[in-house]
Amino acid sequence: MSEWLSVCVAISLLLSLVTATAAYMLYSGLIAHINVLTGSPPIKKITFAYKFRQGLYRNCGQLFRESHNIGPKLPCIGVFYDDPNEVPGPQCRYVVGSILSEGEKDADKELQKRYEASGFQVFSFPEVTHVVTCWFPNRTFFSSLLGVRRVYPRLARYIKERRLCAHPFLEIYREGRIHFMGPLARQGDFYVPEVRRAERRLSEEDELHSDSDVSGVDSNSEYSSGSGVLLSDSRETSPADSWVHSPPQQDGGDRGSRRRSSGEVSFKELDWEQSGGQQQQQQQEGTEVEPRPEPSQKSPEAPTQEWWGVSGEE
Structure with a gap:
């Protein structure tokens, strides 16, 4: 009889644990409705304190905690610039911080000085008129993990179906919600100086490579190590294939995407026109004309990237 009672108690405790876990996950947003739309942004112009990092996205939680401890009443923000499907984890770039002011x-x-004393930088994002956005409940620790897994595939599908160009994606944590936002204009204004400097270095290296290429092979073939909208579970080592390529943008500051632009073709044609004029003049003067090699094209300095992610485990 006592053994039967022990089994009943164990079963009862197990059922209670399962019920409590299920209730906790439901409260965290396991089946929360996700409504992706295009419209006004959830934030206005903001000034925020941030730290830039390059590495695995799963490590961003440490920066969120550090930022929150300095200003516990301030909304937190994260911006992730690279698609882990295209960029190795150690090379992925992101910023995390707190919003100091809005509008x-x-x-x-005084609070800004505290952030700066802790090594944070201060930057501003403009207000844009149209963004791709949605929100997810932020009630428990698991809300951010569930949000990443559930929201980004929806965003990717929405963007792909409508052939939009949205990058990078911001995640704003405030008032019990996680707001996901991808600007549809002025994307270049959402790239912090550290990302722009990295892009500039890559562009200079690519130009040096193009100038030194004497093998006769086209060194300007299109490739990308980080372009695309990061709209997947960016904290996973094997995220779903849900990022979307975008057409080249002149204001993009993202890394690793060196693409040809229509301007390059114009420069090349202009160069050949000038060369042809010089050759014609030399022929008229009776001077022997040496054939001129085709100039190598340079990749644009500011390639385009679209994006995605929040704190999760990789």
């Missing part, structure tokens, strides 16, 4: 409000100077 026309001034930032708290």
Whole structure:
């Protein structure tokens, strides 16, 4: 009889644990409705304190905690610039920080000094008129993990079906919600200086490579190590194939995408026109004309990238 009672108690405890776990996951947003739309952004112009990191996205949680501890009442923000399907994890770039002010409000100077004393930089994002956006409940620790897994595939499908160009994606944590936002204009203004400097270095290296290429092989073939909208579970080592390529943008500051633009073709044609004029003039003067090699094209300095991700485990 006592053994039967023990089994009944164990079963009862197990059922209670399963029920509590299921209730907790449901409360965290396991089946929460996700409504992706194109419209006004969830934030206005913002000034925020941030730290830039390059590495595995799963490590971003440490920066979120550090930023939150300095300003516990401030909304947190994360911006992720690379698609882990295309860029090796150690090379992925992101920024994490806290929003100091929004709209026309001034930032708290004392609080800003505290962030700067802890090694944070200060930057501003503009307000844009149209974004791809949705929100997910932020109620528990697992809400951010569930949000990443559930939201980004929806965003990827929405963007692909409508052939939109949205990058990078921002994640804003405030008022019990995680707002996911991808600007549809002025994308270049959402790239912090550290990302732009990295792009500039890559562009210079690519130009040096093009200038030194004497093998006769086209060194300007299109390739990308990080272009695309990161719209998948960016904290996973094997994320779903849900990022979307975008057409080249002149204001993009993202890394690793060196693409040809229509401007390059114009420069090449202009160069050949000038060369042809010089050859014609030399022929008229009776001077022997040496054939001129085709100039190698340079990749644009500011390639385009579309994007995605929040804190999760990789």
